[in-house]
Amino acid sequence: MKRVYTGIDVGSDSIKIVTAEMLQKPHVLGACSVRSIGVKKGVIQNPKEAASAIRLAVKEMEGRLGVKINQAIVNVPSDDVEFAVVGGSTEIIDNTTVQGHDITKVLQDALLGQVPEDRELITVYPISFTLDDKENIQDPRNLEGSHLDVKAVMTTVPKSTVKTILETMKIAGIHVADLAFGVCGDYCMAESTASNKQAGAIINIGFSKTDVSIINKGIMIKSKTLELGSRNIDHDIKYIYKVDTTTARRLKETFAVASFQYADYNDVTEITGKDTTNLVIRQSEISEVIEARLKQILKMAKKEINSLTKREISYIIITGGISELAGFQFLIDECLGTKAMTLNMTTMGARHNKYSSVLGMIKYFHQKLELRGKKYSMFEDNQIEELQGLKKKTSLASDNIISRCFGHFFDN
Secondary structure (H helix, E strand, O other): OOOEEEEEEEOOOEEEEEEEEEOOOEEEEEEEEEEOOOEEOOEEOOHHHHHHHHHHHHHHHHHHHOOOOOEEEEEEOOOOOEEEEEEEEEEOOOOOEOOHHHHHHHHHHHHOOOOOOOEEEEEEEEEEEEEOOEEEEOOOOOOEOOEEEEEEEEEEEEHHHHHHHHHHHHHHOOEEEEEEEHHHHHHHHHOOOOHHHOEEEEEEEOOOOEEEEEEEOOEEEEEEEEOOOHHHHHHHHHHHHOOOHHHHHHHHHHOOOOOHHHOOOOOEEEEEOOOOOEEEEEHHHHHHHHHHHHHHHHHHHHHHHHHHOOOOOOEEEEEOHHHHOOOHHHHHHHHHOOOEEEOOOOOOOOOOHHHHHHHHHHHHHHHHHHHOOOOOOOOOHHHHHHHHHHHHHOOOOOOOOHHHOHHHHHHO
């Protein structure tokens, strides 16, 4: 079975959609981004407006793929996430080796009675398994044994958050196959054999906020949201040069660089200000404005990392669209040190850090299915055949809200 999935990242500034086939690595079949409306600080405020933007993005993606999109993995904001360590156990009775359904059962047991009534489960991520007397097993599949235990991290968010997302997607005509935190996607795009054994941090600088998350051995264990993002840079440019929002964004995205040291003093551009006067802007000057705000965000993020954990941090990964600015690594070295680096998206078709969350969510979803021994695709066989042509050209019952969506998201 071909494993083809679609992810939708609903942000304050834009809606990102990626469709990819999971092979050893994601093979992107299409990616697009459109301006969002009805979303503030990463939270959907107006479902009808947000659904309108989502439909527009879906329509653009369908035009590229040549097939209909009717289901997706969707991001959920991590602002109000709560973490809890849970444990469960089960007997291996069907055969002598652990299968995917045994892992599903032990995780279900770990969740029994653990989700508060006012909150919704997003995922339960195994820390380690114990099979009989063998401890600290990461993947027990196909191992022989009779009794399986698990220790896992459970994440939940307020019911109202999930209800709004599901309502919005329903209006947009999209069935929610799963929900995932964007930072889980970011980590999946940055993970390595070394990072899966270490503690580190992910900093995602978004449009209106910055998410700072602690990752321990590949699992998000803490998270905090800072009320600063690239929008603040737009405001700084608008205020200093007295230009409109569109001009400020254009200057930031096409002319300026992240670090004054990286800028060209002789590179200038001429624009028309709000009062119709001509302004000559030097790259080094506007980059100094951007650098000041980015330093503030990075230093606040570093302070938050130190507040969130006392663990030794082995790596810090920075992502988000603004991290694509030339010279960004200069600031990272200065503010965060040598353990920090910008995420480098190398996947053909989505080579921009604005796609790190949504493409990573697809990878995260696939890994979750693999562990549980489930095979699934979001497209029918006839659609897969059409997508294959494009690929050649481009080289469990419960009463809560989530459990009614696609079998409790594959039992989490």
